[in-house]
Amino acid sequence: MSSTAKLEPQEPIGAYAAERPLIELRNVSKTFGSVKALSDLEVAIQPGELVTVVGPSGCGKSTLFNILAGLEEPDPGNILRLKGKSSSASDLLGKVSFMPQRDLLLPWRNVIDNAILALEVEGMSRTEARKQAREMLPEFGLAGFEAQYPNQLSGGMRQRVALMRTFLFKRDLMLLDEPFGALDALTRTMMQRWLLDVWQKHKRTVLFITHDVDEAIFLGDRVLVMTARPGKVKLEQVVDLPRPRKADIVTSSEFIALKKTLLEAIEEESMKSFQVSGH
Amino acid sequence: MSGIKASAASLPVFSTGRVYAAIKPILWLTLGLAVIEATVVLFEIRPxxxxxxxxxxxxxxxTPGAYISGLWRTVLETALGFVAGSVFGVAIAIVFHRWTLLRELFFPLFVVSQTIPVIAFGAVVVLWFGNTLFAKAVISFYISFLPVTVNTLLGFNSVDPRQVQLMRSFGAKDGQILRRIYLPAALPQLFVALKLASSLALVGAIVGEWFGDTTGLGVLLLQAMYNENVVGIWATIVVSACLGMGLYSLVALAERRIVFWGNEQ
Known part of the structure; x- marks a missing residue:
């Protein structure tokens, strides 16, 4: 539905090369009143990558996500390219599958009908959408639960329903905002392993926010460490651990070395943000 | 053998529980009436x-005929006013929610309109719409729509803005968000208002009949009063009470069916 009043002409199909980033942000800043949340942020994500983002709290991670989800417009003067085509944030509405921190399941819809919410919005018939969702249930560990309502589910299950809703909304880029943040440690590691399985099978591009460094390394191809406010990318760390990753990888020396580097970077920023808020 | 034994063992336990739950209200009602009866007789209270x-x-x-035809008439007036009031109430809430300017302009007017006692309007309504069923329904409508509007707006405000953002990120249009998020989210609050409106609509219909009509519970009340037919007055009160409770129970039943998730958000 986007008008073709954009400066750049539409890319011919096929010109989109694998080396070209799926999404690219340059000089992206965002100011709320007197608070500068993001400052000259630069991020590029290749197709099929799983990029994790860590940073001290209040570093503008969520603002970055809202921009990528099309919910917030960055300050003027930014460059935002989706598949090489320059866009405004609102063009991204409906182009990115976004999963917020809370599961936000609708209490009056059962598991299946919550999962197909995005498909319904797209205009798919309920029968067809339910059929697609039903096929995905076993993979999400929800077989036999399709008729349950959210208040009958555990936290981990609710999160899986929310993830299923995100996966069913088939878009090139998936944004996951601390999806496992509210889960207990054991459930969380199970969910991480499971997410990697699903991701490898579906070949999606994922941007994953977390404040858990272990999680960031375990899942990511690359880890982006953000600075304290105003947020920008402080460190871009490639995680060259082989895939598929086993649970015991977290005790390997490579993993520990990566963790050390990342923790140092985060520590430095956390100290800064404390000093800023201290005076 | 064991089947018979099990049913023999469980039957009394189950059936007394169920049957008791079913007859409990009737039991208490009968008891209450018996107490009143005894009091009236015992203290020689004059009829x-x-x-x-x-x-x-x-x-x-x-004379069941008079009560049944009166009841039927009043039911029609109440139902018409109640349904129209509820639909209008929700529609106005949607308009006020989407266009805050309209809300600021007209909401105070709506509130003021409700401070005018409905009885003051009764005569005018009958003059405008004639001595018809419709005129009574209009009065019912008039006193039942505002609680619906107010509570629907309250329900809309309870919607989590992140929920709306999520829908927007799916590319949802306003209408889709209204139908899939706002309206269902407002249902628990809406039903609180509907229960209230069902009683108000009945009051509207009965009062409306006082401005001139030939059938209806309100008419029966007036006639009984003019004839000093005290038993007739009380009989009409009982029939009206049954109607009020019936309407309320219907709405409450619908609530239990539709708003099964309660107030969990």
């Missing part, structure tokens, strides 16, 4: 102040 419940019941049984 002018309080007739015996059995006399009231006898009156209804003796």
């Amino acid at each position: 002018y102040y309080l007739p015996r419940p059995s006399a009231i019941a006898a009156n209804i049984v003796a």
Whole structure:
């Protein structure tokens, strides 16, 4: 539905090369009143990558996500390219599958009908959408639960329903905002392993926010460490651990070395943000 | 053998529980009526102040036709006013929610309109719409729509803005968000108002009939009053009470069916 009043002409199909980033942000800043949340942020994500983002709290991670989800417009003067085509944030509405921190399941819809919410919005018939969702249930560990309502589910299950809703909304880029943040440690590691399985099978591009460094390394191809406010990318760390990753990888020396580097970077920023808020 | 044994063992336990739950209200009602009956007889209360419940019941049984036709008429007026009031109330809430300017302009007017006693309007409504069923429904409508509007707006405000953002990120249009998020989210609050509106609509219909009509519970009340037919007054009160409780229970039943998730958000 986007008008073709954009400066750049539409890319011919096929010109989109694998080396070209799926999404690219340059000089992206965002100011709320007197608070500068993001400052000259630069991020590029290749197709099929799983990029994790860590940073001290209040570093503008969520603002970055809202921009990528099309919910917030960055300050003027930014460059935002989706598949090489320059866009405004609102063009991204409906182009990115976004999963917020809370599961936000609708209490009056059962598991299946919550999962197909995005498909319904797209205009798919309920029968067809339910059929697609039903096929995905076993993979999400929800077989036999399709008729349950959210208040009958555990936290981990609710999160899986929310993830299923995100996966069913088939878009090139998936944004996951601390999806496992509210889960207990054991459930969380199970969910991480499971997410990697699903991701490898579906070949999606994922941007994953977390404040858990272990999680960031375990899942990511690359880890982006953000600075304290105003947020920008402080460190871009490639995680060259082989895939598929086993649970015991977290005790390997490579993993520990990566963790050390990342923790140092985060520590430095956390100290800064404390000093800023201290005076 | 074991099947018979099990059913023999469980039958009394189950059936008393179920049956008791079903007859409990009737049991208490009968008991209450018996107490009133005994009080009236015992203290020799004159029928002018309080007739015996059995006399009231006898009156209804003796002339059921008048009560049934009156009840039917009032039910129609109430139902029409209630449904119209509810639909209008929700529609206005949607308009006020989407266009805050309209809300600021007209909401105070709506509130003021409700401070004018409906009785003051009754005569005018009958002059405008004639001595018709429709005129009574208009009065019912008039006093039942505002609680619906107010509570629907309250329900809309309870929607989590992140929920709306999520829908927007799916590319949802306003209408889709309204139908899939706002309206269902407002249902628990809406039903609180509907229960209230069902009682108000009945009051509207009965009061409306006082401005001139030939059938209806309100008419029966007036006639009984003019004839000093105390038993008739009480009989009409009983029929009206049954109607009020019936309407309320219907709405409450619908609520239990539709808003099964309660207030969990």
